[in-house]
Amino acid sequence: MAAVPFLPKNAPFTAEDIDVLNQLVQRSTPLQRSWLSGFLAGLDAAQAQGLAQPVPAARPRLPLTLLYGSESGNAEGLALKAKKVAAKQNFDARVVDMGDTDVAALKTAKNLVVYISTWGEGDPPQRAADFYKALMADDAPRLDGLRYAVLALGDTAYVNFCQTGRLIDARLEALGATRAADRIDLDLDYAKHAAAWTERTLEKLAPAETSATVVHVDFKTAGTSDDADEPQFTAENPLEAGINALINLNGTGSTRETWHVELAVGDTGFGYKPGDAIGIYPENDPELAAKLAGAVGLGGDALVKKLTQAHDITTLSRATVDAYAKLTGRKDVAKLLEEGELARFAADRQLVDLFEAFPEKLETEQLLKLLRPLPGRLYSVASSLKAHPGEAHLLVGAVRWTSHGKPRKGVTSTYLADRCKIGSTVKTYFKPNKHFGLPADASRPIIMIGAGTGVAPYRGFIEERAETGASGKSWLFFGERNFTYDFLYQLEWQDHLASGALSRIDVAFSRDQPEKIYVQTRLWERRAELLRWLDEGAYVYVCGDEKGMAKDVDATLAKILAEPAKGDQEAGRAKLKELTKAGRYQRDVY
């Protein structure tokens, strides 16, 4: 520590103070010292007029681009958090959505940190798709001189874990940029690891010489909480919500099982808006937990309880298989990790199948180490706080299927359907969605397209518009299997139609007649009218199952938009892109 000189004895402080200061200065980092000097420099001025005039930094602050590609807002949230940290480390940081920029902008960026998630089957988030394509294209610009790092978000439950992040990381290097810090791939429990990685990465990006410069301190924000604008109940800090109502909306005779759940979320009600989502932390089926433990020669109430409440015991991920192979040293398990093998084996299998197929005796600790924390599941809010103060309603489709001779159950949906009762409490957290919500302009027409549980947010939309007396027209396209048994919220839609809160409805029930009718069938039938609504500035929303519906709806919309251009599909696609950029084509698909 010789590098740091001591305060001389003749410094204008008492001996005690000089000791304290010396101790402090000695253990301080260059950055802390720069900050301190800036702080002291501004202090008197601040006291003089109540508020400090920022003192110019002795050196220009470093440019930093925090670039994110995000679907449900996780990566975006991390980028915004990083901005606050960067500000303290003398960065002049801009947070940029891949959806609003192009690759060329990176040429001048100098310092870049990428926060990117993976969707679909290894695809980039939809708003990031164009940027991603351009970056991967042969004509992408060289990026020599750019220093960067990538944080990848993903879910080990998917085969292509963090694929988009991995590919972007490699591509930036290929284009001549310099990796300033190693990429990190994060699972659903990303939050705790992300903050530390960002700190470390920014340290690496901040070149040594800035260490002695004076850091300007903004007294307006100094000391105010970083998270003031953050939702109060997060995945890390869930809210115990009581269940006020729990109804299977499908009538006797249905082949479906869709639960309307009313949660008591307190006066604040997360302050959600229609379009946001709420997360539920489930509990596993105790029977399955016992079965899983048994499969590796373990048992006992304590362990089963732990497995039920805290661990993901269903997902069969590469990570788990890899760990199990190493732990057991089994060649046959290791074989599963070879090219294509896992995809084949894991297809509609679960962890218990792995244990049963390759049985080994494990210690409790070994088992627990194999398991990731039990992740929550998101559900679109199906209500408006204005219509139901203190409540958030969800619409949950029970997931049940049979594979490899075993009946299987979706963890969260059947936790709610089978084991929760009215009066039970569930762990919930808030998941705002900036990119799915009513137009600010209440006079804009809205076209809402959804099948099955995809109708959930629209119940919130229409309730909200009814409560606020919004003047805009609204048109709902709803699809399910059978009219008689599966018309979710039928009576409410009828009331909204009668009151005018909902202007129009079209329905598509696939199993009521010999030929299949889906929402996209109806969209196409109504194309002329739809185009008219779009000319009037309508917003288009699509919510629900990606594979089952959203893909086809997207294609049909493009086809419809191609009509005015004499069926030119490219033009249709382009128009749909425009709408997306303008925020008039919003999707919430899962």
Place this chain on the structure above:
Amino acid sequence: MTDKRAKNEFLKEESRYLRGTIAEGLSHVETGAIAEDDTQLLKFHGSYMQDDRDIRAERSKKKLEKAFSFMIRLRLPGGVVSPEQWIKLDDIAGTYANGTLRITTRATFQYHGIIKSNLRRSMQAINAACLDTIAACGDVNRNVICAANPHLSPVHKQANDLARAVSDHLLPKTSAYHEIWLEGEKVVESGGEAKDDVEPLYGKHYLPRKFKTVVAVPPLNDVDIFAHDLGYIAIVEKGKLAGWNVTVGGGMGMTHGETDTFPRTADILGFCTPEQAVTVAEKVMLVQRDWGNRELRKNARLKYTIERYGIDKFRDEVESRLGYKLGPHRPFKFTSLGDPLGWRQGPDKKWHLGLWIENGRVKDVPGHHLRTALREIAKAGGVEFILTGNQGLVIANASAKQKAKVDSVLAEQGVAIETTSGLRRNSMACVALPTCGLALAESERFLPELITALEETLESAGLRDDDIVIRMTGCPNGCARPYLAEIGLVGRAPGLYNLYLGAAFDGTRLNKLYAQDVGKARILELVEPLIRRYAKERSEGEHFGDFVIRIGAVRPTTAGNTFHANITLV
């Protein structure tokens, strides 16, 4: 006067010849229902709006409206269906309806459970089978029924032809049916009504109430001739059709606790020649059109018109409109109400199978694949299907080879030709729950088990094979003609029935109330001793209905207007 007319009279008047807003109603996709007023008009098109009463309770809790669906009733005068038609009709049952075909007590088919979005498709499919549903319901002359097998004799053929002739002649002429169901989407702008729409016979108001016509060939009273507004009894002399005895003013429906409503056996109006028959039908209907009560629907059927004016005044009016007098009615003899079951050979050596079908419900149940069997028989072709007024079926006109095929198919599919008892063979139950909106109690879903319970007694009394007519309905409307059954059960409330006894086996005499509000156990308690006694004390050839009167269990009902008189409850 006008303001005192029944609501339905205004509906008909303003309906633009039965259009109303039915077409608009079909285009409202958020509901499975149509407008209340339109449901009244829809009947004229052969369809009723209903809802699944089994699941009513849960619906609103699940934020769902009632489970609405539609019943469709075919117009099938004479009841004859070709194999090709059978297959098409069976397809509709599987594709759009609840997987069953329902043979009614008036010898036609009903579909149940057709949802609104499939209603027009179903109508078009029926049309594609060269059939329709016009006037199968509503205030018009309904489907004309005649169970006579046209292959048995020229007279039977003439009877069957008459049924079709009368039905066609009295058919409404409005183009609304074609426009709404067959032309498809086109919705007539309100107020507009197709130019050529005039109803020469009916006028804007149609009839005051439903009007039912039947044709019978003695000795079989297999259509319950005395239960209908208008009936024709074939008079055969020297093996030829001499003409018809005409009956008028029969009906079953009544309302619990309203003694001015009652079932009534028809009067014989007189005799007409074969040539006169259709005109007679027209004139009888027109007198009812003009004389029938249009203020009180409960009192609007022809039976009440005749009670009010007397049969002679009524006859005078009919004859003055005919311009000639009807002859005095000729002697005839009925022996039974039921259908002759099993195989029998006609004069042309062709084979005909009388098949009893439980409550007329053609469906597949484990071990008993009736629907499949009949479909296969239709696929094999050659034969003809004739529906009967006892919810039964005749597989007619089979060669010896086809007969063998029919037998093997039935055997394969577990369909027995013999019934388990004479009581079951002579049983009928109306539809009632879950589809019928008027049902007060179970019927179709309850009678079979009640009969099973009674069969033990019959067995021990040695009466298993004796014919005893038992009929049940879920409400007093009498759709299975329970008041003409030796044992009649009429629903009053869930699980509770009124028990009527003493009707004539040949359908000429109504029964009488014997016990009120009795449940299954009590019914057995009351009926079993009578059956045992009947086994011991009956005289040669005496029927159960006559026996219970002889032993004084009930007094005979000599006319409809004394149905509620001389009642002594046990």
